[in-house]
Amino acid sequence: MSWVAIILTFALVDNVILSRLLGVEAAAFAPGGMRAAAGVGGFIAVLMAVSAVGGWAVDSQVLMPLGFTLLRTPVFVFFVAGLAFALRAICVRFLPSVLQAAGVSIPEIAVNTAALGLVLITTRGEYTALESLVAGLAAGAGYFFVTAMMMAISERLEVEPVPRALKGFPLQLITAGLIAYAFMAFDRAFLARVLGG
Amino acid sequence: MPDARDRAGRAASSLMPAPHIGVRTSAARMTWLVSLCLLPAAGWGVFLFGTPALIVLAFSIGTAVLAELASTLPFGRFTLRDGSALLTGCIVGLLMPAGAPAYVPAAASAFAILVVKQSFGGLGRNWMNPAMGGVVFAFLSWSGPMSQWIAPRGGTVQGAVVPPLEALRAALAAPGARGTTPLAVLSNAGFRFSDLDSRVLGWINSHVLAPLGTALPPGAFDVLVGHVAGGIGTVSAPLLLLGAWFLLSRGIIRWHLPVFYVGTFGLLAAIFGGLGTGQGWLAGGPGFHLLSGSLVLGAFFAAPDPVTSPLTNRGRCMIGIVLGVLTFFLRFFGSLGDGVAASIVLGNCAAPLVDRWTFRRRTGHQEGTA
Amino acid sequence: MTSGKALWNSILSENPLALLFLGLCPAIAVSVRVIDALWMSAGVILVLVLSGLAMALLSGESAGAEAVFAPGGAESATARGSLAAGWMRALLITSFLTASFEAGLLALAPTASAALGIYAPLIAVNCLVRGRGMSGFPHSSPGGSMAAALGRGIGFAGSLVLIALVREALGAGTITLFPVGGFGGTIGIPILVEQPVRALGFAGGGLLCLGYLAGAARLISPHAAASSASGRAAE
């Protein structure tokens, strides 16, 4: 796959949230308004990029040579969680405002499905290190962008008299569903035509 | 010490609050007028495609109205008076091919009203244009029935009935498409326009344009007038533009979004449209792309829907540009119809973000000077 | 921000229904066919029940695992250390149980394993599974703990299979089950199979179904509606 193909695939066509349904829970439930959501989204996006590269390293340099492929799940879970804590330490040091704004405890983000899912996708797809990095960055960007859209919409809905039963989380899911339909315009045929033409 | 404002507030709570005058137009009247302005184009579609078109429209509008009733009456509200359900049903129907089986417009309208609109609380609360959401839903679900075109009255049927735009896309997808303009590509690919077209163009070319040394290519009349297969209400660009002109002149829709949308798309089509036919840059024939497909209907009737477009004119311009770019890509590379409905729906997703951004600019500007 | 944090915590630790729907989020990716949903449910129930058993057996310090997520958790460094240990242990148990489930599935039903794809390993970090570890159960006995885990697992399975039924029946016009004898495993629904509502089979359809199911669940369970409404209002 070309770089453009990887970027378009992970950012648009196979968007982590809209197509893979990974990280929906964090996107749909992140509380505390737009700034917090941007904080969570950004954190997870960076975590995804780092995890994708790290996942490649762990998988191809450690697990595969040792033949421990069955241990992928626990190893990746702890690897991603470890990275999340390391990333948090960096944030606390250099960007304290991001985490304060996020308002979500780090154990929640540490084991989110988006980062782990991405690591599983890239390792199963046997991507190279650089491809994993590009995929991670593209997926992170796609995740952040979609999260931002969802949060802007939910911020708008928060002041509207929406039906009681659907207020909050259900409407976030319905919103995500409608966004997912809209993004169906970027399908594989679209990708093929763009790359071909 | 009681504040003067407090005193005024108390008085206002018992009597009518200021201001005591207001603009004449009302939100409901604006919606009804938009529906009214779609009427000429709808009439043309019904004239061209006959009873099937009428059935599609009846099902789309009927379902939209019934769905609106079913989702509001149980809660003691009656909202048909605001005209938005009818408008939604109308646009859904007008975007459908006349040959679509009745369940397609019905399902699209039901999805539009129940899921896209009423889930969020009804008019004004939905962030996605209901009609466009419903149409995208139909495209995703029933791509086959959504391309059951009917030949226009007096048109030439040769094999499958296909609108010129779809034929062009098919021709471009096949290797070796050649032609200096979209119409020429169509001619080279063997697309046949109506006899009326050749008669009218023959007359114009020999009597009017011959002395000037130019000639109109075959199909120019059909495409301009809308004497082609296509969505019921989308074929006649002139009648749609007539309605749009009325709405613009009355200030019911604002020019920013449509103008930037059509402008951006036309520019992109002009610059890059010719690449697929080997014509290179700046040979796209934007006129064909602007007139065909549902661009005019989408750009002037669906995209400027105030509920789902940004609140500020700056934001509307931005979304207009985004829509133009999206429609260009989706029309030339996408597979969801001609890309207009899909772009508008994507633009709706981004509108709240744009709003946020422009709001911050407003308040930021103020804080900076204060 | 603090109230937002409190909301998040209350939703996770006090509202089993919300927890259920959070857990369902990634799982609806495998609700396109009923059979996939059944396999997924089996995995979740297995991991839930066995980890419930394991945690109950190690219940000596398991209180720590709950408190990590409690609002305004522990302050002292030692307490935080023990909490982190409890959290790690819970994660360790679930991830190894998930890995075992994956291995078993690969050996017994390779097609199902392929169908579940990356979503089988994701059971390890499923909110429902972890939520069990977080909130703990009132029962400290292994049996009670397992029973409660089973209850949640059945709730999960019921919801997922229901969504899968709707999505497959409407979205594809079929219902895919296990092939038994002459039965090929797929039931076709007469009219729908010709022109199904394909959009429901896409990811967006799954999200919509889940959204409406969550809304319906709120209607049925007034407690959940009240608690989430007040949570929103408080925020």
Place this chain on the structure above:
Amino acid sequence: MTYPTKLPRGGVDPPAEILVPRGSGITNAAVPSRALIPLLQHAGKTALCLVKPGDRVREGMLIGKADGSRSANVHASIPGIVIEVRDHLLPTGELCAAVAIELGGEFDTSGKPRSRREWESLSRLDLLDRIRGGGVVGLGGGSIPTHLKLAVSPGSSSSLLVANGVECEPSLCADDALLREKASDMMEGLRICQALLTPARTVIALGEHSEDLVPEFERLVRQKAMKVDVAVLPSRYPYGHEQLVLAALGCRPPGSESSATVLNVATLYAVFEAVVLDKPLFERVLTITGSAVRHPRNLKVRFGTSIGDLLEECGGLGSEAAKIVMGGPMRGVSIDSLDLPVTKGTSGIIAFGGPAALKKTELPCIRCGSCIEACPWDLVPTRLSKLVRVGEAATADREGLSRCTECGCCAYACPSRIPLVAVLREGKRALRGSDA
């Protein structure tokens, strides 16, 4: 003549409903047989009552003494006998002490030629004393005692003095009428203020409606040898607002505490009367108009005259008037009693008849953005109102709620007829409540 350098944004342009024929001038209203004079006609505290029932008062006699710095003196508008002093409801919905005077006795001043006093020789303090003693308050709407605006500490000088002749509300044209009839006296008032403030620059701001007066004013400026610019501002509402006038004149925008002073032309005329004619403020010019009024006109009305009398004087209400508003159509207060008296703050009386008087049903917000375009203060009224309605007044405050001046442009422009001003006002009250 100068034209505005930078126009403020927003604002609305209601169709000209000025029913008062231009150039019809100012008519003196009939003297009421009974005047009810509230002792609160200004921004601060209620004035202290100096009379008791049975007292005989003369025209222009002090009957209420200013209580505190933001309070102002109140004078009898007619000669006669005090019948009672009781609490009376103001159009603002508040009770305040009011003096009822039964007409009787002689008019000391009215109808007799007044001697003009030389004021140039007076000291600053004397001048200010006369203005304060005459109970002069801002007649543009704020009702803040004028001497407060003019009392700058000696030595410091104001950078800009503006005589604001831009109508503060659509449909009202009392200021315009005053400019036409009393231009010279108004200019004299401006000279007094110039002497007090010693501004670096003085501008007379006229509305577009009064553009034909520019040559007249330029002539007056030359005649009096004053250093004054004449500027014409658009008559768009609410460009008569003090801060927007300043913005249009190229001053630093709202909020910056520049030392600019804006005085309404009616106020300047009152200053002239108080200083030169020694006549306290007990009457003012106001517009009586509206579709339900038979003969709309500008009347010079003594304070305490009841609205019913005035409407009667204008030919009565043509049809059954459903809504009577004190003030302008944009900011006025709708009232339900014709017994209410005219006070210093009354800039007009409008009687709406027909459909304009009916309450509009509210539709959902369709996010058309009209309110944003109309807002002269760069706010997003639709979002603010929604925030207030879900009880998020604090968030609304962060997004600029406090900058709202309740000018009414947003609600005027709203096609869904959402009472945005009322909602935002409620939000401000909620904020004050939470602060307290």
